[in-house]
Amino acid sequence: MSEWKIRVTKKVNLSQPVLIEGMPGIGNVGKIAADLIVEQLRATRIISFFSYCLPNSVFVKEDNLVELPRIELYHKKKNKKDFLFLVGDVQPMKEEDSYSFTQAVLNTVAKYKCKEIITLGGIGLQEHPRKPKVYCTGNDKRLIQEFVGLGASNKVYGIVGPIMGVSGLLLGMSKAKGIRAASLLAETYGHPMHIGLRGAKEIMRILEKKYSLGIDLKKLERDIKSFETELKPLTKQQELTAHETLKDMTYKDTSYIG
Numbered sequence: 001m002s003e004w005k006i007r008v009t010k011k012v013n014l015s016q017p018v019l020i021e022g023m024p025g026i027g028n029v030g031k032i033a034a035d036l037i038v039e040q041l042r043a044t045r046i047i048s049f050f051s052y053c054l055p056n057s058v059f060v061k062e063d064n065l066v067e068l069p070r071i072e073l074y075h076k077k078k079n080k081k082d083f084l085f086l087v088g089d090v091q092p093m094k095e096e097d098s099y100s101f102t103q104a105v106l107n108t109v110a111k112y113k114c115k116e117i118i119t120l121g122g123i124g125l126q127e128h129p130r131k132p133k134v135y136c137t138g139n140d141k142r143l144i145q146e147f148v149g150l151g152a153s154n155k156v157y158g159i160v161g162p163i164m165g166v167s168g169l170l171l172g173m174s175k176a177k178g179i180r181a182a183s184l185l186a187e188t189y190g191h192p193m194h195i196g197l198r199g200a201k202e203i204m205r206i207l208e209k210k211y212s213l214g215i216d217l218k219k220l221e222r223d224i225k226s227f228e229t230e231l232k233p234l235t236k237q238q239e240l241t242a243h244e245t246l247k248d249m250t251y252k253d254t255s256y257i258g
Contacts, residue, residue, distance in 0.1 A: 048072050120183070147210065204220065
């Protein structure tokens with residue numbers, strides 16, 4: 001099992017924080033939502049995770065320099081409540097590494113007496129959803145019902161396939177530590193090149209209703225429209241190509257991958 005190096009970049013005193021996880025997956029819906037929240041709230045990085053099991057590559061930054069893949073934990077206090085955000089460039093690729101990383105995260109947040117975890121992700125569809133629906137599942141019926149009351153659907157059986165990766169394992173493994181957990185999964189177009197901005201916005205809308213984080217949804221909508229305008233010539237061709245590919249596939253079910 002891989003060893004994880006956990007580096008504390010800032011010491012903080014927390015009281016029963018809520019952990020919100022958003023890492024790469026279908027449409028990068030969860031990653032986009034979590035990254036945008038961290039950016040808007042100007043959250044502070046407190047912990048970084050590293051292991052040799054991460055992909056053997058580096059990312060080229062805007063300044064044309066490179067950096068290793070990052071997985072980090074951020075903190076922000078809102079309305080006298082502590083929030084932690086788990087974000088990253090990558091997920092562990094092997095099953096055993098995904099389990100060991102999830103355990104490392106749970107051990108870390110348990111030290112802060114975390115009692116609630118929300119994971120974010122996407123449900124890949126064969127068509128582009130006009131208004132993405134958000135589904136909710138988890139390990140605690142009461143928590144799921146709270147999100148249903150805010151607009152999510154709990155009718156996930158037969159709609160959502162296996163929830164793979166960290167987003168799924170956090171739901172399953174947190175129960176043993178007495179942490180209730182739920183996942184918000186937004187519909188998105190299941191093409192590898194698609195960027196699930198609309199799905200991310202719907203997830204952020206529900207999170208704002210529940211936690212009053214202070215997310216500026218109007219600014220987010222302006223940013224999305226601007227980004228969609230820039231990408232429109234490229235994505236149109238990608239979607240046509242993807243549509244032809246999907247028609248030839250024998251696997252027709254909706255699916256979700258961490």
